[in-house]
Amino acid sequence: MRMDMRFFSDNAATVCAPVMAAIESANSVDTAYDGDALSMSLDAAFSALFEREVAVVWTGTGTSANALALAALCPPFGVIFCHDEAHVMMDECGAVEFYTGGARLMGCAGEGAKLTPAILAARHDAIRPDVHRMQPHAVTITNATEYGLAYTPAEVAAIGAFCRARKLRLHMDGARFANAVAHLGCSPADISWRGGVDALSFGFTKNGAMNAEALVLFDPELAGNIRIRRKRAGHLLSKGRFVAAQLLAMLSGNIWLDNARSANAAARILADSAASRLLYPVEANELFIRLSAAEAARLRAQGFDFYDWGDGAARLVTSWNHTESDVAPLAAAIMAL
């Protein structure tokens, strides 16, 4: 499918050239699993990026990264707060329940799929603290959110402070963390550990990798537990160097950030063309726009592929490899509606 037609999702985009090159370069014999030189260098590489010591566990999917993190942060009998429309709630087929051994995701409403301390406090404090009720143990937020909004450093910090006050652990689903950083122009640290995040699922696959996500642990004591759980879940690839190579390639020269900027810029062009239709501000690489069924049909008739978002709305997602010229036809088509 041509890139100028595909706005369905960033999850099937192509793999960027430096990643493909890194995969080829990794094709020599080394130690299996995560004992190879590339895997062994991840902690240092991510520690540099995050401006502090971190432990990194690679894995092939965002779902496994999220579930591994939450299993380490919440006991089987605990509650994890998330947004009603969080990916962990809606799109991971119960992976969190599976990995935790039965913990409960408790969804909260929140504009633009964004949570706030007030929203969390209302849910949290309504839970009678006795043995009959499942008790809260963790919070997971998505940055950028499922509606393409970025939590600012202050917003993350406010949630982090709430979590510390209630003794909850904080996880961030960063499937589009790069897009959030690109939008905010902040340091990755500013919207993660400086705000109180304990574990971050830092996504690379949507952003130009093939199958590589970094579970970044700001509490290094979590790493041992998570490495065991990763093996037990069948996610410890025998040729793990091919995953580590992808992550290192994307960190090198800040390709992860450039790719995200490209995707965001493409989304910006579309947003400008659809300004009057926007359901949410466009801060990352996703647009949610008002679009009647007839309008959607007209766009599809021109070949554009996108996702219906209930009645009268649509989701458009740009990818790291959408150029300005790739998005121009759709921008024009929207303006012409």
Added chain:
Amino acid sequence: MRMDMRFFSDNAATVCAPVMAAIESANSVDTAYDGDALSMSLDAAFSALFEREVAVVWTGTGTSANALALAALCPPFGVIFCHDEAHVMMDECGAVEFYTGGARLMGCAGEGAKLTPAILAARHDAIRPDVHRMQPHAVTITNATEYGLAYTPAEVAAIGAFCRARKLRLHMDGARFANAVAHLGCSPADISWRGGVDALSFGFTKNGAMNAEALVLFDPELAGNIRIRRKRAGHLLSKGRFVAAQLLAMLSGNIWLDNARSANAAARILADSAASRLLYPVEANELFIRLSAAEAARLRAQGFDFYDWGDGAARLVTSWNHTESDVAPLAAAIMAL
């Protein structure tokens, strides 16, 4: 590490050229997950190979393939018979217990890690059929076994008949299925469904792929359940086409078989050099040899890397890319001991 020094395991071997080429070719936009054209063609490709209709679920690791299969074949309260030294028992960190939700692996002794109907019957029939005891539901055998022996078609069929008679489901861990087929010179069908196997973890990663295993289901009704479990376990890669591409590349032109033959041939050369030391016949790509600590030290001093197998023994594994000249130095070194 040089190939002529590495006999530690086949699990970290390089990726063969056709697979690398297929991965590069797959780098165009297509549908995400397993909806792409490559993934959609797997059923047909494997059906042709297995001479009957099969359903295939790709996954990135043998551990996940085994655990997914057994979770579909055994309830959480059931027993799965395996060999005492089976990979599922020894090397998968409880993945089967995790995926099944608490089923029990019951290990059985057996020469060369091979089970027989008699061995299984003795364990099975000792289990009092009441609610206090966990009841048997499945059997898993490994072909080639953990000691590099191949179950023949007749041996598989005997176990398959035992399973049918006891109403047990039969799984085969085929991490080195290709090596077994190469040794036996039979059809893949002969040591799988024709012998009563319900589900086969058909390994490609050790045999030249990057991270691709095919869970082959001879009972097509299992596929739906397993596809859900794969997603829930975080194994449904968003860019699944890169996995499917590997499998298709290896089926094409029977590369899977050629690679296995190469590994087996390399092992044969070593076996001939170590004939008096062999603990088991060499039928696949693994050798288990008597080797004193002093002898092991002498080999290691020459740079050879291999696995100690308890006191006075060692395991040598050849890979798909070991050439005749790659193994000659080790063969000579063993003879010189």
Added chain:
Amino acid sequence: MRMDMRFFSDNAATVCAPVMAAIESANSVDTAYDGDALSMSLDAAFSALFEREVAVVWTGTGTSANALALAALCPPFGVIFCHDEAHVMMDECGAVEFYTGGARLMGCAGEGAKLTPAILAARHDAIRPDVHRMQPHAVTITNATEYGLAYTPAEVAAIGAFCRARKLRLHMDGARFANAVAHLGCSPADISWRGGVDALSFGFTKNGAMNAEALVLFDPELAGNIRIRRKRAGHLLSKGRFVAAQLLAMLSGNIWLDNARSANAAARILADSAASRLLYPVEANELFIRLSAAEAARLRAQGFDFYDWGDGAARLVTSWNHTESDVAPLAAAIMAL
């Protein structure tokens, strides 16, 4: 505590005399677990009551009855619809998640904790039927509901029809099933299997037993699976005859119905005294009334014990052994407010 002061819950009421007598009578040697004569006669006794063949599995708690039933009706990756305030959701500490191995309870709003086909359809049909979303497998309703309302035969049948149409299994939490039957004046069959219920947690403990619940299975094929799960959960008491004896004693002479009628009658007296305060019609043995903090304090100052139900409301529960004279003081006190 005096009965005329205790309206906190029916869950700590005394044990009625026939049950105590039956327990004493059961104190002779018999077979262990559920092989004794009393346990063996449960199927017949409940089949007579339900006017069809049923299988009955005794257990000591409502939580275990609910969780056992739902584990048999829903796979680990499935969704179970319940009311937002259902006991399984609010008061069982994740037992359903535990027993099912990670299934998800999906709460639905509904006046008086009552669900309808329309409510269920809205939730059900919003779930995209693909592998990323957890798919619905079962519904559980509570009769009488958590707000003391009885589902009528027609209401149950409507939900049953909805479930059949969507291929969902239907469970009823009948912790206060007896109170519902007493209110409706119907046959137990009318609000269970005739309405499409597959499994009923028929509660006896709140209604005068010591620790005895009957899990009544209208689909007899479920019994084997549930008996295994009961043992595995540690609920197969070795002296099970003492549980069976309680159930039989309460069926004998319809004590279960008489006790429920007494509790309902006591609630009716209170309801009449508080008619202007009722938040819901009083159909069983629970009242939810508007009650200011000051009023609550005045009642408590007189010794009455009850449960605050958020701001400005209270829950009053009558028990099987509340006589007319037991409730008169509270009725008078409410009128005097």
Added chain:
Amino acid sequence: MRMDMRFFSDNAATVCAPVMAAIESANSVDTAYDGDALSMSLDAAFSALFEREVAVVWTGTGTSANALALAALCPPFGVIFCHDEAHVMMDECGAVEFYTGGARLMGCAGEGAKLTPAILAARHDAIRPDVHRMQPHAVTITNATEYGLAYTPAEVAAIGAFCRARKLRLHMDGARFANAVAHLGCSPADISWRGGVDALSFGFTKNGAMNAEALVLFDPELAGNIRIRRKRAGHLLSKGRFVAAQLLAMLSGNIWLDNARSANAAARILADSAASRLLYPVEANELFIRLSAAEAARLRAQGFDFYDWGDGAARLVTSWNHTESDVAPLAAAIMAL
């Protein structure tokens, strides 16, 4: 069945008079669950018995006590060492796997179902300490063992020391703990916490209670976790006072010890009659004797009920209420064989 005929098991024995009386006395209104006065007094009562502060969690079955304890002592990915013929391994239908969320019981051989540090060390130290193997976290021993042998204080202490050295937690299944104490003439403390036991499933049901076991926690930090798990498993009875009453009744006046002494004394009489047939010393209330099929048939023809123990052997179990005259006929019959 007449007591002088029943030697099948102690698990279906009658309930002793003080327990029945205590149950009747408990039949007044009190707080639900474990908030009642009786439940609240358990910690003190057991602390007195064990000569130190302990926390006690009541539950209705030995299976739940064992599984709750082990779930608190071992993570889902851990190994628990037990004897090959331990009750948790053979007779609890996978409860440990269920409650722990997939931990593995690793059975060890040992004469008379007794483990030693040497046996444990051999199994433990053979486990390669890496992420591929499930790692040991706990040990569970049964006292008296499944073959009726008592671990002495020194034997327990040796295992306790082993566990501390390997950082393993130690659980004791004390379904017949009372019989062991009665045999040894020691303090309960001597074979529990003084020997390094972290948690003890102290059985009362076989010893004259109706359905009451005390999970005694010598590490008080475990109590909170276990109370949550008990609720989640559906074992928090709403009228918990009836369980607590049983435990208190049996502690009062040392009935638990008297009952165990009676059972042991009865077993001693049988042992004397069968001295030449004994497979193990008789230290508690179980005898394992050589008995041919013909001899077994002769005893059964006289009405005696007992358990075949494989070919040519039988198990005879005495109960707390077997009097000297109750066992005389069987003793005579054995001598007459």
